[in-house]
Amino acid sequence: MTQVRPMRADARRNYERLLEVAVEAFAEHGENASLDDIAKRAGVGSGTLYRHFPTRQALLEAAFVDRLEGLAAKADEFAAELPPAAALTEWLNELCVATIQVRGLKALLGSAVTDGSSATVTACGVTVRGAATRLVDAAKKEGTLRPDIEPIELLRLAHGLATASELADGQGREIRRYLSLLTEGLRP
Amino acid sequence: MTQVRPMRADARRNYERLLEVAVEAFAEHGENASLDDIAKRAGVGSGTLYRHFPTRQALLEAAFVDRLEGLAAKADEFAAELPPAAALTEWLNELCVATIQVRGLKALLGSAVTDGSSATVTACGVTVRGAATRLVDAAKKEGTLRPDIEPIELLRLAHGLATASELADGQGREIRRYLSLLTEGLRP
DNA sequence: GCGATAACCGGGGACTGTCTCCGTTTGGTG
DNA sequence: CACCAAACGGAGACAGTCCCCGGTTATCGC
Incomplete structure (x- = not known):
């Protein structure tokens, strides 16, 4: 179930940064923390966030x-x-x-x-x-x-x-x- | 606690119409039914809705x-x-x-x-x-x-x-x- | 090393919803 | 029937979600 090809280095970096920020954001604002805001705080575009975590649910789970x-x-x-x-x-x-x-x-x-x-x-x-x-x-x-x-x-x-x-x-x-x-x- | 002066006829009409529509809308879409949509369906501006029911809570309660x-x-x-x-x-x-x-x-x-x-x-x-x-x-x-x-x-x-x-x-x-x-x- | 290319980035933009402000209309009273 | 306070309504500022696509970049074969 893991990637056939390992994640590209930048992708992995972003993924982890997003997760860190998401944990903070959810702790701070609850389950409805703004996703675009999380993306911004992580220094990535919202597209990147939604690619890694297609739904709020997915991000919540990962976090x-x-x-x-x-x-x-x-x-x-x-x-x-x-x-x-x-x-x-x-x-x-x-x-x-x-x-x-x-x-x-x-x-x-x-x-x-x-x-x-x-x-x-x-x-x-x-x-x-x-x-x-x-x-x-x-x-x-x-x-x-x-x-x-x-x-x-x-x-x-x-x-x-x-x-x-x-x-x-x-x-x-x-x-x-x-x-x-x-x-x-x-x-x- | 009732109005000192009774509600104006148009105000009362709108109030009741809003309530009717709100009951339907909540039944149909749950507690998060769009308020502007309720106003529209009742044929009034959103300002009118928010004047009669300052919060979603107030409307919910009245409904x-x-x-x-x-x-x-x-x-x-x-x-x-x-x-x-x-x-x-x-x-x-x-x-x-x-x-x-x-x-x-x-x-x-x-x-x-x-x-x-x-x-x-x-x-x-x-x-x-x-x-x-x-x-x-x-x-x-x-x-x-x-x-x-x-x-x-x-x-x-x-x-x-x-x-x-x-x-x-x-x-x-x-x-x-x-x-x-x-x-x-x-x-x- | 070095190009080719698939994977990835990011932000602009369409959409939906909330709520306020203020110029306009209207009902009721004298 | 004229006046005016009360009520109207909808434009618009704001915030959030999510997608799309032109541009960038890491990785692999050479």
Whole structure:
């Protein structure tokens, strides 16, 4: 899937410069940062940006792969040092916090778990789903998670909880509370 | 709070025409329907639209008051004919369904339950919070709802669940399932 | 080294949308 | 029926997205 011929040196330079700038810009202005502005800040024409990243989605994805892989790694850390149920909720908490606090990430994670009907399973979707699946399977095996729950459902619910928490204070202080409501239910 | 002097006839005509068109437009294109286009379709200049409705939010709100009041009325119907816990979940279901299926409504409901720190409690926010409060109080009194849960929290969570369900299939078929996960918890 | 050429660059421009400003029109009142 | 405040409307400034294409340049075979 890599280039048959390696990227030309200038192309690679621009590609990387764009990515750097994009990370900054998304952090600064959220998912809707102006693309033309990113191009300008990177010192390239907008044509160059759109050639490397045909859609905002593509750029967003490229800009956040590192962070998503970090998140996936964290899943395995938690799995190693905590009992399965705790590892799962701890990771979901981490995921929700990142969703809210890392500007621009929410849109990406959202589209990573939308129905999409097979086709466009984005790269980051694979990463995050993989991590979720490992934790979910462990918790089910332990018997502390309903067996009818799919990893992807949990990711969607986490996205929903992050949204709810964002409505509350915009900072995610309510995440732990909402997460515990989900795990324990609303009954007294 | 009504006009000291009643609206001029042409102003009222335009106001109502704009509202009609806005309802259609939001239904058709979602919350981001073009405002200038709404003005054009209503046969008025964009200046007129922006004078009557200074922000998209204002227009959205005016266009959906009816539906929101319908939703609030439904809360009282459910309260009258079902036990409190059932009435609450049934209404939350209704709310989530509307959130997803009525295009444009989601944005409005979202901002109706955001923190906002007192100040801008929109009219529709009051309506929907009132309905929720009545149902929540009844369920708490009955002892089938954790007493530490605020109505507004439940509205936010419902918004989150709607978001999650939207990610799943875009149609809200998962709402009941997600709602039951919330009420019962994730444990087997 | 050195040309040929495919790959790449960049910015101008078409398009869509938002929102304001101000000259013009109009409804209602005395 | 004349006046004037209220309301109109649309041109235009601005911002964003995305494409296109003439010009440039890195790389490969020699």
